[in-house]
Amino acid sequence: xxxxxxxxxxxxxxxxxxxxxxxxxxxxxxxxxxxxxxxxxxxxxxxxxxxxxxxxxxxxxxxxxxxxxxxxxxxxxxxxxxxxxxxxxxxxxxxxxxxxxxxxxxxxxxxxxxxxxxxxxxxxxxxxxxxxxxxxxxxxxxxxxxxxxxxxxxxxxxxxxxxxxxxxxxxxxxxxxxxxxxxxxxxxxxxxxxxxxxxxxxxxxxxxxxxxxxxxxxxxxxxxxxxxxxxxxxxxxxxxxxxxxxxxxxxxxxxxxxxxxxxxxxx
Amino acid sequence: xxxxxxxxxxxxxxxxxxxxxxxxxxxxxxxxxxxxxxxxxxxxxxxxxxxxxxxxxxxxxxxxxxxxxxxxxxxxxxxxxxxxxxxxxx
Numbered sequence: 001x002x003x004x005x006x007x008x009x010x011x012x013x014x015x016x017x018x019x020x021x022x023x024x025x026x027x028x029x030x031x032x033x034x035x036x037x038x039x040x041x042x043x044x045x046x047x048x049x050x051x052x053x054x055x056x057x058x059x060x061x062x063x064x065x066x067x068x069x070x071x072x073x074x075x076x077x078x079x080x081x082x083x084x085x086x087x088x089x090x091x092x093x094x095x096x097x098x099x100x101x102x103x104x105x106x107x108x109x110x111x112x113x114x115x116x117x118x119x120x121x122x123x124x125x126x127x128x129x130x131x132x133x134x135x136x137x138x139x140x141x142x143x144x145x146x147x148x149x150x151x152x153x154x155x156x157x158x159x160x161x162x163x164x165x166x167x168x169x170x171x172x173x174x175x176x177x178x179x180x181x182x183x184x185x186x187x188x189x190x191x192x193x194x195x196x197x198x199x200x201x202x203x204x205x206x207x208x209x210x211x212x213x214x215x216x217x218x219x220x221x222x223x224x225x226x227x228x229x230x231x232x233x234x235x236x237x238x239x240x241x242x243x244x245x246x247x248x249x250x251x252x253x254x255x256x257x258x259x260x261x262x263x264x265x266x267x
Numbered sequence: 268x269x270x271x272x273x274x275x276x277x278x279x280x281x282x283x284x285x286x287x288x289x290x291x292x293x294x295x296x297x298x299x300x301x302x303x304x305x306x307x308x309x310x311x312x313x314x315x316x317x318x319x320x321x322x323x324x325x326x327x328x329x330x331x332x333x334x335x336x337x338x339x340x341x342x343x344x345x346x347x348x349x350x351x352x353x354x355x356x357x
Contacts, residue, residue, distance in 0.1 A: 080344045111344035112335075141349035145334035174330040194351075199277070200326065207324075238276065240268055 003229055003250035005029040006258065007106075007135075007169060007187060007216035010057055010068070011049075012036075017219070017226040018064040024230040027251075027266060028067040030258065031057060032106035032135050035077040037221050043087040046074060050091065054098040069264060071105035071135050072096065079110070079119035089122055096130055102261045103127065105135025106169065109147040112139060120154055128160035133261050135187075136168045138175060141194060148175040152182055165260055169216070170195055176204055180212060185257055189218040190228035198232040202239055210245065214253045308333055308352035 002025050010018070010031050021029060031053060040046055053070040061068035072095055074088040095101060107123040109116045127134045139147035151168065155161055163183030171179055171186045172195065179186040188204060189195040201215055217228035225231070229250055236246045258264040295306060315328040335353040
């Protein structure tokens with residue numbers, strides 16, 4: 001089986017996971033910029049992180065035969081500090097042309113605050129000005145519904161952003177419909193407890209169809225499973241979905257969306 | 268797949284999760300202490316499990332019951348974490 005892992009925070013994973021991904025059939029892994037679990041103290045911390053995403057991680061992935069791509073931003077959890085966030089956003093243009101950069105992400109909201117919204121809007125403006133794809137994080141747990149609505153309002157109010165060039169990630173049953181109805185792509189994140197399970201993700205695919213949906217593990221430094229996507233593929237097969245449909249969901253769909261970036265090139 | 272096949276595939280897993288849920292409720296009661304908004308939220312969500320099929324799926328209804336329904340952005344983020352249920356629900 002071949003697949004693309006469209007959302008994995010490999011800086012927080014060991015090479016054991018690169019090996020597992022490669023053995024499971026992964027051909028490319030895409031890594032959005034995220035919260036490290038602590039607040040970085042200065043824009044210099046983000047500069048180093050962007051260097052890690054665009055220089056070091058691709059080399060680490062290549063040792064296991066994997067292509068590595070990344071997205072750049074300051075994540076929502078660190079967006080409450082508007083001054084810091086604006087300084088970090090100002091760094092992004094000098095990295096955006098690096099060969100493994102796909103776009104701006106994972107931007108979004110965390111606690112749905114005014115400052116987070118302001119920085120989300122700044123990122124969307126940057127993406128529009130630079131013609132970049134956008135990957136959006138929707139908030140956790142009880143904050144997801146409100147945050148998704150606010151995010152959709154921001155995106156719909158930006159006429160320079162085309163919905164087919166935006167993926168809104170971490171959808172669940174109560175948000176997937178509004179994201180797809182608005183014309184955006186929707187990502188289902190397969191976490192052991194706090195987001196979707198493989199069975200629920202397959203339920204969503206069976207309910208809404210396979211268009212503009214992808215699966216990801218979003219594996220990071222917390223409780224997460226880097227093999228969540230192949231396990232979801234196994235769940236699809238268990239339910240009787242043919243190989244062609246499984247391939248479409250775990251390989252074709254991510255390839256379709258990501259190929260909108262000229263940097264995304266599979267061998 | 269038909270219903271029988273779905274039940275064959277998932278019943279034991281659902282049974283296990285149900286028992287885990289029951290044991291969690293027992294454990295919380297045994298521990299004593301004040302009630303918690305998260306437990307209120309769970310109890311409200313239980314009502315969705317046995318209802319008749321409706322416009323929304325049960326999973327969607329449960330998630331909506333556990334969600335913050337307000338629409339105005341917060342003046343300031345009150346920390347970074349989420350709890351799994353909205354404290355503003357009665």
